[in-house]
Amino acid sequence: MGITAVSMRGPAMELSELQALRRDKADRLRESGVDPYPTRARRTHTAAEAMARFHGLEAELPPEGEDAEAVTIVGRLVSRRHQGKTIFAHLRDGAGELQLYARRDVLGEEAFEGFLKLFDLGDFVEATGHLFRTRMGEVSLRATAVAMLAKALNAPPEKWHGLTDTELRYRQRYADLLANAEVRRVFALRSRAITALRRFLDERGYLEVETPTLQPLYGGAAARPFTTHHNALDQTFYLRIADELYLKRLLVGGFERVYEIGKDFRNEGIDRNHSPEFTMLEFYEAYADYRSMMETVEAMIVQVATETLGEPRLTWQGREIDLSPSWPRRTLREAIHEACGVDYVAHPDQGSLLAAARAAGADVETGTVWPRIVDELLKQFVRPNLIRPTFLVDYPVALSPLAKRKPDDPTHVERFQPYLLGGEIGNAFTELNDPLDQLARFEEQQRDRAAGDEEAMPIDADYVNALMYGMPPTGGVGIGVDRLVMLLTDQPSIRDVILFPAMRNLPAPGGDGETAAIAAGAVPTAAV
């Protein structure tokens, strides 16, 4: 679509008809000595504060009286209704809206005409006046002065339907946010949820730390990484796929409770539940194990839901669930057996398990390795039915190279995953702290890797070395923050809880993709 690179110093940029009209209005303001982009505003009250002030004052006022003292509010002009010698309009600031009532005889002819002719929907405006209540009952500001704070050249999206085009909403999130209050609510709630996660861990004595995003070796999960290159070091780096191995090094160092909230990156497909960069919370606690960590996770989810939604329950896509403890604990083996009749322990080899899985109706490809078949059984038969919060516990060792074996069953590890509404929101285990067992597990991964499993973990010798200094018995948890936020905000896609989801570059006419990315602020359908 009609996009060209934008340059402030280059040839005049082409504005659309509507944009040019608004630019002309800005020029007319300048000609009359008014800066359409002044440096400062003089706000005395937010919309909400003004509203509260009037409510506190109203009892003292005569009927239809107005506040004797002037207030100044600021905000975006979001509606305007002109009626002869009066104008009604709304200013919206960060937290609320307030109606303006402008009268030609109060504002003065010049200011009134200016407000009508030179101000547009979307402009940032400052208004001074006295608060009163209209006949229709709305607290409003009888304006004695209005001033331009920032002229908008783009018209805001349609007032009734907002911005609904999915692509435009993601590419121009700023327009989505300014047009759709629900979207602002989602991201405000996301922020509060993350604050609640931090508070929960801080209250329990966890130390928030930061570990490398650029890593010389990736690990801690089974995933393909993004690869990059550091020029000065002339060395390959990977964007981290997990925080895990660095956080556990900190337990070796003597910290007993650490956590990190940050971005992980995985070079894989994009869908409703997967984004190439996503926010992960990982926390580790010395002298804890996966059982105590289950209790911690329950308490954490309840606290976050209560702080963000007001109660330990949520509704997602029409289904309501109660988050109150205690959530059922079911072994993976039982859950699979109950769901499809296959006991994977009775089928310890690939061929036998494959046959059993297919007999149960599973769709599994012929070459699938044993642990992956178990995973398929989980996905196809168990997961869709885990609506109420549930912990699946005790996974086969082959699925979990960083988790500690069960003392009474070395074929399984002490691991759990919390499931909610048919999706997994985390992963946790009693951490493997035996350096030689860890090395053996890495070597096993290496064999898988050699056999063509691109997602098998590489051997991290430095991590094994760290474990050789001794790591206390430890419980560790990873929570997919975006997925948790999806549930809390009732959003169907991970893109709806990520402000700027990854998108393919728009094609650049006569240029390359980079140019299009730089000019992507342009309205796709307008030549800018």
Add this chain to the structure above:
RNA sequence: GACCCCCUAGCUCAAUGGCAGAGCAGUGGACUUUUAAUCCAACGGUUCAGGGUUCGAGUCCCUGGGGGGUCACCA
């Protein structure tokens, strides 16, 4: 990566293969308590791009682009 669906005015949407339209926004006008204000008038188009079929294509076919969905992949 495969399949399905979508792409029309700044935005939200119409248009049996037969003159590209409406609402909102914007422009001009009427209107001194409106709130999806109302009324009058004029304006606004590379129908994603390119090719093809046809007397005639927004519509049918092909190729490409972007997006969404399903699947595949996916601690």
